[in-house]
Amino acid sequence: xxxxxxxxxxxxxxxxxxxxxxxxxxxxxxxxxxxxxxxxxxxxxxxxxxxxxxxxxxxxxxxxxxxxxxxxxxxxxxxxxxxxxxxxxxxxxxxxxxxxxxxxxxxxxxxxxxxxxxxxxxxxxxxxxxxxxx
Numbered sequence: 001x002x003x004x005x006x007x008x009x010x011x012x013x014x015x016x017x018x019x020x021x022x023x024x025x026x027x028x029x030x031x032x033x034x035x036x037x038x039x040x041x042x043x044x045x046x047x048x049x050x051x052x053x054x055x056x057x058x059x060x061x062x063x064x065x066x067x068x069x070x071x072x073x074x075x076x077x078x079x080x081x082x083x084x085x086x087x088x089x090x091x092x093x094x095x096x097x098x099x100x101x102x103x104x105x106x107x108x109x110x111x112x113x114x115x116x117x118x119x120x121x122x123x124x125x126x127x128x129x130x131x132x133x134x
Contacts, residue, residue, distance in 0.1 A: 057122045066092070
């Protein structure tokens with residue numbers, strides 16, 4: 001046995017403990033500020049609360065998955081929109097310009113590769129810091 005401490009990523013998360021989305025979301029007090037709850041390979045699972053309009057943006061190098069946990073989300077595209085309710089998901093294809101919108105607060109899980117900026121190549125007041133764990 002070694003006295004070497006566990007790597008930081010392991011030390012942050014107790015093994016064999018379920019991640020409760022409601023508990024994690026209760027710790028978030030700001031809109032549009034994603035927080036990482038888990039990683040799988042190079043992908044991060046992020047919970048976020050949103051309300052209002054986002055910015056038009058795209059992710060040239062990756063798809064982006066939205067899973068609505070609570071509320072109603074609309075994802076606008078230049079040629080249409082998709083509407084999601086709690087329990088539904090949608091994968092935005094890489095390079096597809098889109099803009100999430102929530103009339104009332106939406107709680108959701110976003111899945112994307114580590115390091116992907118939430119506003120793609122755009123910089124705005126909605127740009128969140130990356131790799132913030134909760």
